Amino acid sequence: MRLKPIVIFGVFFILSAVQLKAQSNYQSDYLSGKNYFRAGEYQRAQNHFKKLLDINENNPFYLYATYFYGLSAYESGDVALGMEALRGILATHPEWDNIEEVKVWYGKMLLEEGDLFKGIELLNDVKSDDVKAIANDLKKGLLSRYDSIPELQKAIELNPYDKILAQHLANRISRQPLVERKVELMEFLIDSFDLNKSGFDYIDESVSQKKDVYRVGVMLPFMAEGLSTSKGNKGNQFILDIYQGISQAVLELNKEEKRIELYAYDTQQDSAATAELLASGDLLQMDMIIGPLYPDPAKLVREYSGANRINMVNPLSTNSVTIGTNPYSFLMKSTPETRAKIAAQYAVKHYENKNATIFYGDKEQDSVFAYSYKSLLEADSFNISWMAASRSPMASTEILRSLTEVFETDTLPDSDKVYISNTVKVKVGEEDSLILSRDTLGHIMVASSDNLLVSNVLSALDTRRDSIPVIAFDDLLEMNQISFDQLQRMKVVMIGQNYFDFSSPKVAEFKENYRKTYNKLPSQYSYDGYETMRYFGEQLIEYGNYFQYGIYKEGFQPGYLYFGFDYTNANDNQVVPITTMESLELKLLNYENVEDKPSEFKE
Incomplete structure (x- = not known):
């Protein structure tokens, strides 16, 4: 044990x-x-x-x-x-x-x-x-x-x-x-x-300087050395027209007292010449720069503007690349992205059919608009049933053919087989059946200023006679092939850039003052130069050299010649007039009461 x-x-x-x-x-x-x-x-x-x-x-x-x-x-x-x-x-x-x-x-x-x-x-x-x-x-x-x-x-x-x-x-x-x-x-x-x-780059009132006089540098390709003293249009006449419009605005802004000093710089449409101007240091004394117009000099000045915190404005460009990520770069006009946004807001509000068709031209900005529009509609549950680019007359003709294509059926005796043949009609009758139905197409957006594409689409829809809603650029108002009567009959909705009433007293006054100063009538470029300097010059005087802190919150502001401006949290103009033809005159659809609200589609 x-x-x-x-x-x-x-x-x-x-x-x-x-x-x-x-x-x-x-x-x-x-x-x-x-x-x-x-x-x-x-x-x-x-x-x-x-x-x-x-x-x-x-x-x-x-x-x-x-x-x-x-x-x-x-x-x-x-x-x-x-x-x-x-x-x-x-x-x-x-x-x-x-x-x-x-x-x-x-x-x-x-x-x-x-x-x-x-x-x-x-x-x-x-x-x-x-x-x-x-x-x-x-x-x-x-x-x-x-x-x-x-x-x-x-x-x-x-x-x-x-x-x-x-x-x-x-x-x-x-x-x-x-x-x-x-x-x-x-x-x-x-x-x-x-x-x-x-x-x-946060800008508020505290960083903006109020001054008695503001310096504005105008950087344009004047090509001064090659200017002719002879009468008539010069090779760079449109540049001179822009500058004369700017100068006319400065005269009026300085009418009571001197508020703006203008300095002209010749970029010569050349990057090297532009770089030399920037290296001189003269531009550092500017409160605002207008121009340049061409891509390479504009890129240099955009970088210079951002690095030295000097506001710059382009009077002609609609390209968002001109702004890039530079908070000091502004466009007097609207980008394709902005116009697509306003157009999409209109479509969402007015079209119950959630299908849409988009045609666009061969220009880069046509495709930017088209794909922006597509993305915005799809985000609101629209279906893009057909999207096509027209980069040649043949492609435009094919769109015309597809829109007017009908099918005819033939059932053989003693057989349940149906044979279908496709034909293109000059005028679609009530007895015809379209290959692409009205419901399938939804509304049609024509994102192009190409005469052939726009006229082919409108002609095809006229042939169909099924009243498909159409949205297009207002450039078609300048197309000889398209009559105001046709636009009115088809109720075409037009997306504008900005516009002004040539019959208004302000326009008449500007034309008279311009004629007295320059002994000629203004061109479209003169209007653009004038309105750029007039609007942004007033913002300089009102808010100081960093005027963006004011215009970002100001909302809609009437223009002097143009309809208006809106830079609410944006560096391109958010005013995009949407018009249609009534009684053979343009009617605004999205700025019904400008005194009360900037836009019924405004976010």
Whole structure:
């Protein structure tokens, strides 16, 4: 009987020795795995940690090993395995002492793999101050992978107190082209999170200088050395017309007292000449620059304007590239993106049929308008049933043919087979069946100033006689092939750039004053130059050299010759008149009560 305790003790001793040896092996594998992990040999580290993944009372390294096993697998390229390991710890051991580090690593993995919402949520769930600092540094670095404004906007809605996320979203917005920039959202983020305004070219009343006299530099290709003294139109007559219009506006702005000084600079339509002008330093004394007109000199001045914070205005361009991301660059006219936005708002409001057809021409701005219009309609659940470019007379003719194509059916006697033949009709009758029905086409947008395309589309729709709604550019008012009567009969809706009433007293007064000064009548370029200087000169006088802080919030302002201006949070003119023909006169459709509201479609 005395042998029994001895036997039991012996068994206990043996078991203890086995346990100690097992623990020793676990510890050895764990330490080896960590050494390999530190050395960046993740596959070998993973192999050692894998031996420690069994749960038993002799393995005190199970959670640590699982954690490092997941990290090693992830770093070795086995993303799914690595994320699964950490996800398991979060689910089964949420109270583990090192759970904060697991959150950081798993949040990092989620962000690296494209899961913005869950990644941000996990990193924001870290409570420890020390680990929180690491999580924030990771977040700052990894957010650079995300540039979708809608996605980031959704993320800030889910995490309304995340300043790092707000800073990144504001930065992304500030780098957008100005025609796409969500200025109100950016300003909300800057104010709500007390972000540093200097990093966003944020302009308010405090930075704008009010002066007695403002200097305006006019940078145009005068080509002074090649000017002829002979009478008649010069080779660069339109440039002279712009400048004379500008000069006429300055005369009137200075009528009571001198407020504007004008300085002319000849860019010679040449980048080298423009660069030399900029290098001279003279432009640094300007409060505003008008021009240049051509792309290469304009690009140089745009960069100069942005770097030196000098406002510049282009009197002719409608290209959003002219603005780019420079908050100091303005257009007197509207970009295709802006006109497409206003046109889409009109279509959404007035057309119940959610189908639409878009034809566009071969110019770059035609396609910019067309695809902007398409995107905006699709965002409002429209279906684009047909979209086609017309880059040749043949393509335009094919559109005409397709719009007027009908089918005729012939059922053979004693047979249920139906044979269909396609024909193109000169005039579609009530008995004809069109291949493309009115419901299928919806309304038609003709985004082009091409005479042939516009006239072919209108001719085809006249032939169909099914009253499909049409929207087109108001350039067709200048097309000889299209009569005002046809526009009125077809109820064509026209998207304008800006316009003025030639019969108004103000226009008559300007023409008379211009004739007295220059002994000739103004051209369209004279009007453009005059209205640019008149409007922006008044803004200089009213708000100072950084007038944008005022016009961004001013809303609609009547023009002097033109219908009006609106730069609400924008650097191109947001006034886009929509007209139709009634009683053979143009009728405004979207500015019914200018005194009360800028536009019924205004956002």
